[in-house]
Amino acid sequence: MAHDIRSRQRFQNYEKAFLLLERALSITAPSEVERGGIIQFYEMTFELAWKLMKDYLELQGYTVSSPKDAIKQAFQATILEEGQLWMDALSDRNQTTQTYDENKVIEVTAKIKSHYFPVLQQLYKRMSAELN
Numbered sequence: 001m002a003h004d005i006r007s008r009q010r011f012q013n014y015e016k017a018f019l020l021l022e023r024a025l026s027i028t029a030p031s032e033v034e035r036g037g038i039i040q041f042y043e044m045t046f047e048l049a050w051k052l053m054k055d056y057l058e059l060q061g062y063t064v065s066s067p068k069d070a071i072k073q074a075f076q077a078t079i080l081e082e083g084q085l086w087m088d089a090l091s092d093r094n095q096t097t098q099t100y101d102e103n104k105v106i107e108v109t110a111k112i113k114s115h116y117f118p119v120l121q122q123l124y125k126r127m128s129a130e131l132n
Helices: 002-025 032-059 067-076 083-098 102-131
Strands: none
Touching: 002 032, 002 102, 032 067, 032 083, 032 102, 067 083, 083 102
C-alpha cells in the first residue's frame, strides 16, 4: 500500500517535470539559456522516469537497482516500446550532467525534441492510465 502511494506521488512529480519539459520544447528558437533549461528539465524528467519505472516494477515483484536495469526490465515487461532509444536517452542524460559543451547541448536538445520526448510522452500516457 505505501509502495503504491509512492508510485502515485512519483508519477505526480514526473507529470510536473514532463509538463515543464513539454512547455520548454514548445519554444521555437530557444536561446542558449533556454536550451540550458531544456537540458535541465530533460535531466529532471528522465531521472523521475526511471524512478517511476523502478517503483512500478517493484510493485510487480521485480528488483531494480539502476536506471539501466529499470529500462531493461520495463522493456521486457512491455512497459516501454523502444528499449534502445531509452538507453540512448540515458547515455545522453549522463553526458549532459558531466560536461557543458554548447555544440553537444544543441545536438542533445534536438534529440530530446525529436526522439526522447516522444518516449517520455509514451511513458507518461501509459503510467497515467495505470495509476489514475
